[in-house]
Amino acid sequence: MQPFQLPEFYTPHPARLNPNLERARVHARAWAREMDMVDVPQHGTVIWTGDDLEAHDYALLCAYTHPDCGGDALDLITDWYVWVFYFDDHFVELYKRDPDLQGAQAHLDRLPLFMPVGGAITEPPRNPVEKGLADLWRRTVPSHSRDWRERFAANTKHLLDESMWELHNISSRRLSNPVEYIEMRRKVGGAPWSANLVEHAVGLEVPARIAPSRPIGVLRDTFSDAVHLRNDLFSYEREVLDEGELSNGVLVFEKFLDLPTQQAAEAVNDLLTSRLHQFEHTALTEVPVLLDEQAVDPIGRAAVLGYVKGLQDWQAGSHEWHLRSSRYMNKGARSGTNVLGSFARTLPQRIRQFSSTPKTVEPYVLPEFDVPFTLTLSPHLDQTREQVVAWAVEHGMTGEGVWDERQVRGFDFPLCSAGIDPDATPQELFLSGCWLTWGTYADDVYPLWFGQTRTLPALKTQTARLKACMPLDLVQTAVPANAMELSLADLWQRTAAPMTPAFRTTFRETVDAMLDAWVWEVVNMHFNRIPDPVDYVEMRRSTFGSELTTSLSRFSHSATVPAHLWGTRVVRTMERSAMDYCTMLNDVFSYSKEIQHEGEVHNMVRVVENFLQVPQARAFEITYKLMDARLGQFVRSVDTDLPKLFDDLSLDSGARAGLTRYADELEDWIAGIVHWHRETSRYDEAGALPVFRRGPSGIGTSSYRLTSAPGRRR
Secondary structure (H helix, E strand, O other), rough: OOOOOOOOOOOOOOOOOOEEEEEEEHHHHHHHHHOOOEEEEEEOOEEEEEHHHHHHHHHHHHHOOOOOOOOHHHHHHHHHHHHHHHHHHHHHHHHHHOOOHHHHHHHHHHHEEEOOOOOOOOOOOOOHHHHHHHHHHHHHHHHHHHHHHHHHHHHHHHHHOOOHHHHHHHHHOOOHHHHHHHHHHHHHHHHHHHHHHHHHHOOOOOOOOOOHHHHHHHHHHHHHHHHHHHHHHHHHHHHHHHOOOOOOOOHHHHOOOOOOHHHHHHHHHHHHHHHHHHHHHHHHHHHHHHHHOOOOOHHHHHHHHHHHHHHHHHHHHHHHHHHHOOOOOOOOOOOOOOOOHHHHHHHHHHHHOOOOOOOOOEEEEEEEEOOOOOOOOOOOOHHHHHHHHHHHHHOOOOOOOOOHHHHHHHHHHHHHHHHHHHHHHHHHHHHHHHHHHHHHHHHHHHHHHHHOOOOHHHHHHHHHHHHHHHOOOOOOOOOOOOOOHHHHHHHHHHHOOOOOHHHHHHHHHHHHHHHHHHHHHHHHHHHOOOHHHHHHHHHHHOOOOOHHHHHHHHOOOOOOOOOHHHHHHHHHHHHHHHHHHHHHHHHHHHHHHHHHHHHOOOOOHHHHHHHOOHHHOOOOOOHHHHHHHHHHHHHHHHHHHHHHHHHHHOOHHHHHHHHHHHHHHHHHHHHHHHHHHHHHHOOOHHOOOOOOOOOOOOOOOOOOOOOOOHHHHO
C-alpha cells in the first residue's frame, strides 16, 4: 500500500505534448549509451539498465515540459535531463547508500572542470557523469550570452554541490527544519537549473539587468518550490521508505509539525498551491510594473513573457509526467486536465489570503527567550541615548505627528545598538543608534502615509526620493522634504564616506532592499493580502533591516575575509538563521500591537494562522518551534560547520579570525536584540504587550541552552 493517498493538485494550465517526442526518445537512447550510462558498471555497480532508461522516459518529461520547442532543442534538453537524473542515481548508488563523504566530495570537485564560463574544456572525463556534462556543455553554451552562462554554471554547480548537504544530513540522521529545507531544496532539486533551460527552449534570454530583480527572482523561486514540493509528494515512497532519504518536504512537515503522513502530505500540497498562487500574483502585478519602470524593449518583454509561459508549461508537463513515470508513486493521482475544477477547488485558499480582517487578539504569555550567548552592553550607552534623541528631534522625527520625544526615549534604540555592538566606539554607537531610529521611523511612516491612503504613485515617488538621498559619489543633489529624507541624507554622508566605492555600492544595495521591502508590505496592504509563508520569511529579513546591519559588520572584516567567502553556504546559513530568529522574535513581541491595534498582516504568527488554519495558540507554538530550529541551526553553523569550512578551504589565519569574529558579532546581534525587546516601551503602548513572564521558559525556548565553544568568544 502507498504510505498516503496523493492529494488533489492545483493544475491551472493544461499539459501539452511536443510533437517531436518519438524523435527525442530515439536520440536519448543513443546518447545515453554513447555516454556509457546504460549497462556499464561504475565501481562494480550498474546504475541503469536499458529497461530502467525506457521506464523512466525522460523524453516524455521534456516533451511535456517544453511542448513548443523544435526537434533539435528538444533533443538537447532531453539529454540534459537524462544526464541530471543519471547524476542523481549515480550519486545515490556510489555515495549515499553507503555514505562516502570523501569520495562524494572528490567526485563533485571535478565537475566544474567540464563547464567553463569562458574557454574550452581541457580535462579528459573519467566517468559517464563527466563525459555527459562535457558533451552537453559544448553543445549548449555557444548560443548564449556570458550572463546566461554564468547563471547556468552557478545553478548547475549548486545542483551538484548541495548533494553534499543531503549526504551530510543522511550521515548524521539530521532532518531539516522547514525554512532550511525550502532554501536548500531549491539548489539541490535543480529547478533553477530547469528555469535556465526554459530560456534556452524559448530561444530568448531574460535581460541581464532585470534578472536579479525581485519579480524575476520570485518567478524562479516559486517555480522551483512548486516543482520540488510536487516531486516530494510523488517520490516520498521511493526516497523515504526505500532510499532512507531525509530531504523530502512531506517528511519534514510530518516530523516538524507532528502530523500523520496523510495530513503532512496535504499540508505540503497546500504550500505547493500557495507557491503557484504567488507565481501568478507576481506575474500579473509585479512583472508588468518592472518592465515599465525599467523601460524594457520589445525583445526583452517577449523574452520575459516567453519565460513566464515556459515556466507554466513546465509545471503542467511535469505533473503529467509524474503521473506516468515508473520512477514515482502515482497510483490514484488525478490528471491535471480539469483546469476549471482545479481552480474552483483552490479558490477558498486564494480568497482567504486576500481576506484579512481585524481580529481581537486572545491573551497570551511570552516565554523567556533565553539564548546561549552572553549579553554585553557598551559603556557609552547613556551618552549615546541623549545624542540619538537630540539627533531625532533635530531632524524632524518628532514634528510630523508620527512620534513624540517621549516615544523616542522609550523606544530606546541605543540600548539595542549597545547590545549588538558592545565594542563600538562612541561615534560608531551613535551611528548605529541613528540607523535603528531612522529605520524604525521610516518603517512606521510607510504604512501610515501610504498603506491607509492607497496612494501607490506617492509611495513610489517617496521611495525614489529616499534612494536619491544616497548618492554613490557622495554629492548630494536632492533637497530633503521630510524627516525621513533629511535624516537619511545625514546618515548616508556620515556612514558611506569612509567606505571604498565597491563596499559603498554593496551597502547602498542593502538600504535599497529594505526600502523595496517596505513597498512590498504597503502593496500587500492595498490588496489586503496576507503573504505566502515562504515569501514572508524571505522578505521579512529585508523589512527588518537585517542585511543593512550585517553588511556593516562585513565591512569591518573586508580586509581579512576574501569576498567570495561571504557567499558560501555556511556563512549564508549562519546569517539567515540569525536573521530569522530575530525577525520571528520581533513578530511574537509585536503581535498584539500589529494585529489588533494596527490591522497589520505582516507577522509570522498571523501568517501561520492563516496558512495552516490553526488557532492563535497553536500558531504561537509553531512560531516558537521555528525560532528554536533556526537558533539551533545558527549554533550548529558556528560551532560545527564554520570550523569545517576553515579546514575544507584551507583558510589562512586572517580569514579564520575574521569569520570567527563575525560569528561572535552575530551572537551579540541576537543577544542585543533579545534584550532590547524585553526592555523597550515600543510594544507595551496602548496595552499591546501581554504579560511578560520571567522564569521557566515556554514551548520552544529551552532547547538551546548551549555553552559556546572554548576560545571562540572574545
